[in-house]
Amino acid sequence: xxxxxxxxxMHLKSQMQYKISFFFTTLGQxxxxxxxxxxxxxxxxxxxSVGGFSYEEVLICFAVIIMAxxxxxxxxxxxxxxxxxxxxxxxxxxxxxxxxxxxxVLASQMEFSRLGRVAQAILIFVYVIPRSGIDxxxxxxxxxxxxxxxxxxxxxxxxxxxAAFSFFTIEGLEFMNVLTDGxxxxxxxxxxxxxxxxxxxxxxxVPIALIQYYPLLYLIGREESFIYALMPVISLIFLLPxxxxxxxxxxxxxxxxx
Amino acid sequence: xxxxxxxxxxxxxxxxxYRAAAIAxxxxxxxxxxxxxxxxxxxxxxxxxxxxxxxxxxxxxxxLQQAFVxxxxxxxxxxxxxxxxxxxxxxxxxxxxINLYNKWAVSIAASRLARCVLRxxxxxxxxxxxxxxxxxxxxIDFGVFxxxxxxxxxxxxxxxxxxxxxxxxxxxxxNSLGIRIVASxxxxxxxxxxxxxxxxxxxxxxxxxxxxxxAMQNMPLLIFSGYLHGADLTRGLALQVFWLxxxxxxxxxxxxxxxxxxxxxxx
Numbered sequence: 001x002x003x004x005x006x007x008x009x010m011h012l013k014s015q016m017q018y019k020i021s022f023f024f025t026t027l028g029q030x031x032x033x034x035x036x037x038x039x040x041x042x043x044x045x046x047x048x049s050v051g052g053f054s055y056e057e058v059l060i061c062f063a064v065i066i067m068a069x070x071x072x073x074x075x076x077x078x079x080x081x082x083x084x085x086x087x088x089x090x091x092x093x094x095x096x097x098x099x100x101x102x103x104x105v106l107a108s109q110m111e112f113s114r115l116g117r118v119a120q121a122i123l124i125f126v127y128v129i130p131r132s133g134i135d136x137x138x139x140x141x142x143x144x145x146x147x148x149x150x151x152x153x154x155x156x157x158x159x160x161x162x163a164a165f166s167f168f169t170i171e172g173l174e175f176m177n178v179l180t181d182g183x184x185x186x187x188x189x190x191x192x193x194x195x196x197x198x199x200x201x202x203x204x205x206v207p208i209a210l211i212q213y214y215p216l217l218y219l220i221g222r223e224e225s226f227i228y229a230l231m232p233v234i235s236l237i238f239l240l241p242x243x244x245x246x247x248x249x250x251x252x253x254x255x256x257x258x
Numbered sequence: 259x260x261x262x263x264x265x266x267x268x269x270x271x272x273x274x275x276y277r278a279a280a281i282a283x284x285x286x287x288x289x290x291x292x293x294x295x296x297x298x299x300x301x302x303x304x305x306x307x308x309x310x311x312x313x314x315x316x317x318x319x320x321x322l323q324q325a326f327v328x329x330x331x332x333x334x335x336x337x338x339x340x341x342x343x344x345x346x347x348x349x350x351x352x353x354x355x356i357n358l359y360n361k362w363a364v365s366i367a368a369s370r371l372a373r374c375v376l377r378x379x380x381x382x383x384x385x386x387x388x389x390x391x392x393x394x395x396x397x398i399d400f401g402v403f404x405x406x407x408x409x410x411x412x413x414x415x416x417x418x419x420x421x422x423x424x425x426x427x428x429x430x431x432x433n434s435l436g437i438r439i440v441a442s443x444x445x446x447x448x449x450x451x452x453x454x455x456x457x458x459x460x461x462x463x464x465x466x467x468x469x470x471x472x473a474m475q476n477m478p479l480l481i482f483s484g485y486l487h488g489a490d491l492t493r494g495l496a497l498q499v500f501w502l503x504x505x506x507x508x509x510x511x512x513x514x515x516x517x518x519x520x521x522x523x524x525x
Contacts, residue, residue, distance in 0.1 A: 024436020031443045039452040045459055047305040050297070174282035178289045186293040194296040 003099075004107055011110035022113060029116030033066050037124065040188055051193035057220050058189055059128040061212055064144070065187035067121035068151025068211065069180070070114040076156040078109040082163035083173065092255050101250065105163070134219055143215050143229040150232035151211035155180060157242035158206070164242075167249030183208045190216055210235035261356060262364050269368035280376035287381055291324040295392055310456040311485050314395050318483035319454050321385040321394040323475065328373035329414055330475035331451055332421055333442035336366055340438075343428045352517065359422065359513045366418050397484040405491065410478040412498040417474055419505035420445060426509065429516040449474035456485065470505060473498040 015022055040062060044055040053061075073080065082105060085091045094104040134140055162176040183202075186194070191202050191209040202209040210231040218228035298316055302309055311319070328334055339362055342348045351358055385394035398406065424441045428434035446452070448471035455466055455476045466472045477494050480486040486494060 018433065021433040021436060024433075025439065028436050028439030028443065031440055035443050035447040035452055038447065042453060042458055043301060046308050046310070046457065047301050049304045051300045051304070174279070175285045178286050182286075182289055182293065185290075186297065189297055189300070193300040194293060198293075198296065 004103070007107035008110060012112060015112050025113040026116035029070075029113050030120050031116075033117045033120040036185065036188055037062065037120065050189060053190050053193070056128050056132045057216065059124055060132060060144075060219065061190050061216055062188040063121045063124040063128065064147045064151060064216075065184060065212060066117050066124075067148050069155050069184040069187075070117035070121065071148070071152035072155030072159065074111055074114045074118075075106065075152075076159040077111040077114075078105040078107065079156070079159035079163040081109050083166035086166050089255060091253075102246070132220075134221070139226070139229060140219055143219055143232075146229065146232040147211050147215050150235055151208075154208055154211055154235055154238060155183070157239045158183075160242045160246050164246040164249040167253050179206055187212055207235040207238050262360065265361060266364050266368045269365040270372045273369040273372035274376065276373075277376065280373065283373075284377055284380060287324040287327060287377060288384070291320055291381070291385070292392075294320050299391065311454065311483070313391075314397060315483040315485045316454070317392065318394055318397065319479050319485075321381065322479050322482050323451070325378040325381040325385070326374055326410070326475070326478075328377060329370050329410070330417055330449070330478075331442075332417060332424075332445045332449075332474075334370060334373070335421070335438055335442075336362075336369065336425075339366075339425050340428055340434060343425070344434070348520070352520075358517065359510055362425065363418050363422060366421065367414065370414065370418075396482075398482065402481065402484075402487070405495070406478055406481045409481050409495060409498060412495070412502055413474050413478050415502045416470060416498060416505060419502060419509055420470060420474075422509045423505065423512065426512050426516055429520060445471050445474065448472075450476040450479065454479070456480070467494070468497065470501040473501040 040058060041055075043050075044058070048054070050058065078085075082091075085094075085105070085108065094101055094108075097104060129136070158176070158180050162173060162180070165173055165176065183206075187208065191199050191213045199209055199213065202213075214223075214228050214231040217223040218226070295317060298320070299313075302313060302316075306313075309316070323330075342351060351361070354361075382394070387393070421441075424434075424438060427437055431437065448466050448469065449455075455463055455472065458466060466476075472494070477486070477498055480494075481491060
């Protein structure tokens with residue numbers, strides 16, 4: 001853990017060397033999320049509900065997804081960039097060091113410009129939390145925290161799968177972006193809005209709905225059973241196959257040389 | 259003129275090589291198309307009377323947008339142009355007896371068209387044979403289709419001329435990535451890349467329609483979907499011509515000025 005903190009401060013310092021470029025990239029990240037926010041707002045200026053959800057309820061969803069994705073990308077960036085590490089042979093260095101491989105990939109990158117999106121999410125939370133009509137008792141607060149924390153872990157798991165694929169191929173990995181970027185962009189609305197097929201897929205195959213739609217139902221009081229609040233924790237089972245797939249890839253890894 | 263044609267052919271065939279990337283890109287376009295359409299159909303189901311476009315028009319807009327993503331979205335940047343400015347290899351370009359603005363514009367057009375060819379055809383085919391509520395139903399007659407083609411060409415021109423201004427700004431910064439992100443998000447949003455312009459609030463919509471952003475993908479997509487017709491259509495086409503001329507002129511002037519001042523370090 002101490003080593004990890006050291007890595008964090010190292011990445012922070014190196015990215016702060018280029019302040020203007022860091023500022024613009026962070027601003028860019030903020031604007032990307034802001035454009036999505038605006039499009040939701042414009043739609044709700046015209047319509048008062050979507051799939052039975054109000055503007056405030058949709059905004060909670062949106063902020064949770066943005067926050068979870070950005071945090072996942074902030075610390076999981078090493079896995080997102082993993083194909084490069086394989087491609088240039090840098091991964092071989094990680095294999096000979098006396099620390100776990102996962103730890104080293106985790107610590108190899110850290111993208112602080114993603115804080116631009118986190119800032120967007122926080123602003124939305126500040127706006128929506130008092131207006132949502134939700135009575136913020138401890139269990140609701142816990143639910144929201146679980147949604148964000150477990151959500152970032154699910155996105156992290158997707159990055160790990162993405163990285164594991166690059167043990168086998170570096171072609172056509174873009175289809176993984178459909179899941180990660182797709183969940184980020186389209187997660188601005190509760191997933192039930194997209195119909196039964198999409199919801200089932202995101203419940204049983206890639207359990208992103210477990211950190212978004214189901215706990216949201218508990219938050220807004222549509223479901224009373226506490227099990228809905230604990231759905232994000234259940235979703236973490238997804239990390240097991242992610243880890244397994246990565247180990248499997250690692251066992252089959254043949255270096256490209258450098 | 260001959261050299262531009264040769265240049266176009268080289269970039270075009272070069273970009274056609276990336277077929278695996280295009281196929282992977284297709285999966286994104288299909289997923290995006292479906293998710294947008296499902297989302298809009300949910301809004302439609304709750305409040306159909308507040309919809310500014312008809313359902314068929316919305317569907318046509320969405321599918322055509324995904325099919326022509328590579329043509330009309332600002333965020334397809336040409337890395338080799340940025341690199342030549344940032345690495346200083348632009349010095350080689352400047353000794354060539356060819357206008358650099360035109361050269362870049364031609365190569366951007368070529369690679370955008372090549373990427374579009376690879377993606378558009380499969381998307382349009384699938385969109386035309388989907389089951390009923392999601393199918394792309396062409397509503398316009400042949401005359402309007404001709405106007406759509408003209409508008410699409412103008413729109414591509416405006417997109418290229420706008421992105422040239424952003425490339426030129428790279429002469430003045432060390433790292434232009436941030437500027438490129440800001441420029442592409444703002445312009446793609448205002449051009450109707452996130453939600454169609456008719457869904458904007460009325461005041462903003464009126465401004466956007468007069469701006470260069472309204473002359474981008476907004477125009478051809480709204481013409482094809484059958485939403486835009488009559489005087490509005492003519493006015494839009496005139497604005498497209500105006501913005502194309504204005505942006506190209508501004509680009510040439512700024513380019514000439516920055517090339518006069520450019521200092522390349524090292525050798």
